[in-house]
Amino acid sequence: xxxxxxxxxxxxxxxxxxxxxxxxxxxxxxxxxxxxxxxxxxxxxxxxxxxxxxxxxxxxxxxxxxxxxxxxxxxxxxxxxxxxxxxxxxxxxxxxxxxxxxxxxxxxxxxxxxxxxxxxxxxxxx
Numbered sequence: 001x002x003x004x005x006x007x008x009x010x011x012x013x014x015x016x017x018x019x020x021x022x023x024x025x026x027x028x029x030x031x032x033x034x035x036x037x038x039x040x041x042x043x044x045x046x047x048x049x050x051x052x053x054x055x056x057x058x059x060x061x062x063x064x065x066x067x068x069x070x071x072x073x074x075x076x077x078x079x080x081x082x083x084x085x086x087x088x089x090x091x092x093x094x095x096x097x098x099x100x101x102x103x104x105x106x107x108x109x110x111x112x113x114x115x116x117x118x119x120x121x122x123x124x125x126x
Contacts, residue, residue, distance in 0.1 A: 041094070042071035047124045048097040061092035061122060062111075068103045084114040093119045 043065045062080065063071040072080035084091070091111070095104055111119065 042076065043069055045094050045096045046098065047094055047122055061094045064093065064095040064099055064104070064107065066096040066098035068099065081110060081114050084111065084116055087116060090118045090120050091116045092122055094122045
């Protein structure tokens with residue numbers, strides 16, 4: 001008996017998407033490894049420029065705003081000074097470039113009274 005039904009086209013082979021998944025995961029790993037994840041500064045501080053290399057961000061730094069606002073370890077104001085009692089060694093200080101020198105000079109005795117051994121002023125590279 002002859003079969004006059006139309007011939008069924010051959011099934012198309014399924015495309016393999018594993019290589020594309022591999023590429024996506026490699027890109028994801030690349031972007032995760034190359035990204036620098038850092039918490040935002042507690043207060044907005046524009047550090048003064050310097051000609052030296054930029055210092056890495058230190059999460060244990062004391063931040064001083066242009067108006068003299070202090071921030072350290074999640075505490076602000078006088079609570080930031082009280083939080084400094086546990087700090088040992090040299091304290092990194094990120095002071096705003098617009099902070100008057102008289103306010104910074106008035107802060108130094110308060111830092112010494114809080115038990116800070118020394119400060120390291122953090123500046124930005126040009």
